[in-house]
Amino acid sequence: MEILLLGGAIAVTALAGVAWSRRQGAVRGPRLAGGGEPADWLPQGADLGARATFVQFSAEVCAACRSTARVLGAQAAREDGVVHHELDVEDHLALTGRLGILRTPTVLVLDGHGAETARMSGAVTPARAGEALARLTGEQAR
């Protein structure tokens, strides 16, 4: 009986861990209700980039938020027209509910008009950030 409980706990750990690792920072489609509408929710002073805007929702208790902020900040510094904003969920709790954000970090990728084109949850690597930008550029070329 006890050995079954331990075996079950190990199995749950392995399945959850692999599923979570695969989804870390993956670029997904937009999830905003009323999809494609320009963002009207950006706080004062958060300007849009001409090409793309990364809006990152972070929490103090979130370790992956820090690495993600470094990656996206570097991307914004390197590429023209790309902007990175980091919002603390503590100041925007209602907004996270409206935007359907479940965990931190969650990054919304906005196009030049402020419409959500993609989102990423979990630690974002430079490769994933590049992938999100490439997807955006591909859509604009069409």
Place this chain on the structure above:
Amino acid sequence: MTTSSDTRNQGAIDPRGPRLGAGITALLLAIVILLGASTAGLVLLVVIALGFVLGAVRGAEGTWQGWIFRTLVRPRLAPAPPEDLEDRRPPRFAQVVGLVVTGTGVVLGLLGVLTAVPVAAAVAFVAAALNAVFGLCLGCEMYLLLRRRGIVRAA
């Protein structure tokens, strides 16, 4: 001033410390599960929960597992690059979550519901093993949802 309080003042810790600590805790929790609904299991779960009390109050680096990492393990490892250092608040929040789960098992066990001991240990085992093996902090992932429902207050 000890080194641990110096680390605390800086607010940044070596992320390998909490992960090693979670691994040690997961092994102990596995033993609790194997001991089943018994007094021996309850006693060991109390020991583990007391460790989480230390972690909730002083941070993950303030637990006895953190002490093992600092004195026995870290001197043998290459130093962590400064940019890899981690804020100490997420691991500390994880300690609070561990305390809630194991504490529930301890309280129910003391009330005579010994079945709760291995069950609480199994839940805590999953969280600790995910942290140790995958670097996934379950409590941190759930933080936003808990916060929005008003279950936890600002960290």
